[in-house]
Amino acid sequence: MACLALASSVTASADVCREAEGRNVTFQDFQGLRTTSAGVVARELRNHPGDPFTCAKWELEQAKLEDLDIFSEVFLETDVHDNQVALTYRFKELPPYIPFVAVAKTEQDGLSLGPALASVNFLGQGIRAEFITRFGGTTEAQASVSSSRIWIVPLQYDFAVLRVDSYNTFEAFREESWRTKLDLALGMGEYGWPEPAYILYGAELFHLAGGVPGASGILLDSSGDWVPRMAVGLRWDGRDRRHLPRRGLYQELRLMQNGGFLGGPADYREWLSDTRAYYPWAERQNLAAGALWQYRDGESGKGFGRYDQFHAGGANTLRGYAHDALQGKSECILTLENRIDLVRKRNFSFWSWGGFYALQGILGWEAASLWDHNALLEGDFRQGGFLGLDLVLAGTDRIRFEVGSKFAKFDLQWDLGLLDKADVQRFRAR
Numbered sequence: 001m002a003c004l005a006l007a008s009s010v011t012a013s014a015d016v017c018r019e020a021e022g023r024n025v026t027f028q029d030f031q032g033l034r035t036t037s038a039g040v041v042a043r044e045l046r047n048h049p050g051d052p053f054t055c056a057k058w059e060l061e062q063a064k065l066e067d068l069d070i071f072s073e074v075f076l077e078t079d080v081h082d083n084q085v086a087l088t089y090r091f092k093e094l095p096p097y098i099p100f101v102a103v104a105k106t107e108q109d110g111l112s113l114g115p116a117l118a119s120v121n122f123l124g125q126g127i128r129a130e131f132i133t134r135f136g137g138t139t140e141a142q143a144s145v146s147s148s149r150i151w152i153v154p155l156q157y158d159f160a161v162l163r164v165d166s167y168n169t170f171e172a173f174r175e176e177s178w179r180t181k182l183d184l185a186l187g188m189g190e191y192g193w194p195e196p197a198y199i200l201y202g203a204e205l206f207h208l209a210g211g212v213p214g215a216s217g218i219l220l221d222s223s224g225d226w227v228p229r230m231a232v233g234l235r236w237d238g239r240d241r242r243h244l245p246r247r248g249l250y251q252e253l254r255l256m257q258n259g260g261f262l263g264g265p266a267d268y269r270e271w272l273s274d275t276r277a278y279y280p281w282a283e284r285q286n287l288a289a290g291a292l293w294q295y296r297d298g299e300s301g302k303g304f305g306r307y308d309q310f311h312a313g314g315a316n317t318l319r320g321y322a323h324d325a326l327q328g329k330s331e332c333i334l335t336l337e338n339r340i341d342l343v344r345k346r347n348f349s350f351w352s353w354g355g356f357y358a359l360q361g362i363l364g365w366e367a368a369s370l371w372d373h374n375a376l377l378e379g380d381f382r383q384g385g386f387l388g389l390d391l392v393l394a395g396t397d398r399i400r401f402e403v404g405s406k407f408a409k410f411d412l413q414w415d416l417g418l419l420d421k422a423d424v425q426r427f428r429a430r
Contacts (some may be wrong), residue, residue: 020078022052023085032091034352036070040126041089043152044068053078053085063241068148069128070094070121072347072354072394092347092354094394096121102132105416107314107323108170108429110137120395138166138429154187156198164429170311170324173214178207179428185235196238200254202231208307218306220265225305227266231256239278244345244358244392246286250276259303266305268298276422284341290422292333300372304329308428310370315417316430318368320384320404322413328370332381333425337364345392355394362388362402383407397423 025047030038044064046057058076065074073092078085102116112134122129127147134140144160162179181204189195208215210224219225233254239245252274259266275291298304312318313325317333343359369380386404393399400417417424424430 019080020053020085021055023080023083025049025051025053025087026084027086029086029088030091031088032093034093035096035121035124036091036093036126037124040068040070040124041065041091043149047087053087065091067242068126069243069395070126072356092349094120094355095353096124098395100396102134103418104134104138104140105315105418106137106424106427106429107311107316108168109166111416112136112138112140114140118395138164140164140166154190156183156185156187158183168307170327171214171218171306171309173218173307174212175307176209176212178205180205196236198235198237200231200233200235200252202229202233202254202256204229204231208305217301220302220305225266225307226264227259227305228262228264229256229258230262233272239276243397245278245288246280247278249278250274258298258308265303266298266308267303268296271295274422274426284344286339286341288335288337288339288422290333290335292331292422292425294332295330298329300329312368312370314413315400315402315415316421316424316427318382318384319364319366319386319388319402319415320406320411320413321382326368326370326382328372330372330376331368331370332376333366333368334381335364335366335421337362339390357394358392360390360392362386362390362400364388366404 026049028049030041033041044061046061047053062074065071070093071091072094075090077088077090096119098118098120100116100118101113103113105111114133114135116130116132119129127145129145130143132142140162142160142162144158146158148156150157159182164175164177166175168175182202184201185198188197188199206227206229208219208225210219210222216222231254233252236249236251239248239250252272254272256270258268258270273293277289279287281287296304300306309327309329310331311324311327312331312333313321314323318325340361342361345356345358347354347356364386365383366386367381367383369376369382371377371380384404384406386402388400388402391399397419400421402417403412403414405412
């Protein structure tokens, strides 16, 4: 038996690949699946019995299986006889249920934490189910389920219900809100399109209670705002993997209708472009570039509520600037990071379960502009530089310790960020 690759490896063993390459697959076996259904693994495989084995397909399988975020290790053993090869996939699962302290750090609410429970592999089907509570800067309760597929259909979904009771320091009013959202992404690779292509659909119902302190002039309707939202879009996800990507391009284009013919007092459209590019220019050096552009029409105070304003400054938007340094109903944020692998992905075991961690040093440049007028004007951009230390943990993405300064004036700003900045800057309260 020959070991082909470990989850912490960058590439498969060239010698073993050459030995198994082109030989017909006769048998597949899965070892180490304690709670995961075999069907969850099988639907991600590209090497099938009766077909010639290729290392390119195995590398794609490994990335797909690791991106399920239910395994700490995925590796393959091959048993070669003449022109045939038997494959044994071995797994180390993450714990199926994880009680933890939910921590959120946003520029609007500050630091919040509370008890939470996550099932990263609910019912063994690769479904992530979470119930989260947070207290401190905000009082929140959230329930959500998400997965990369619905049975064999390549339909990613993310359904969440969120209750918020907090004081919005940016707009100076008490927010009591409910938000219910559903995001769908249909993978088109199985329908004749290139595999990285997705069609996007989204629906949301957002409610802000009226009659709360400070809401006058913030809400469009003094009795409370109901804002139904619907979105369509396209996504190209050509990254080598979703977690810790090293190369590839991610591009999302989305159009969302807010209120208007959907009902409620709001009436505006939002055009979004989210670009992320990754390139490994040295063995332990990786460039990550991003450009987020969100343009909204509508007139503030009429079809556009002030509670939907963007605010920037801090670890989740514009590092090196104080919180709420910029405001506007449209925005453009540019980011360039050099990520240095100080500690590459390492696996560990506790009891019979597994986990992993990694540590990256960050050096970067950032620029942002927020505006209320019809177009981005010359001179709107604010720029800054930053240094950071990112701790990447299994099942929780990353924790970012960062310090930055604006270029126009040296003024160090220290901050703590949670989750990948490219993801969290898309949140409403970020």
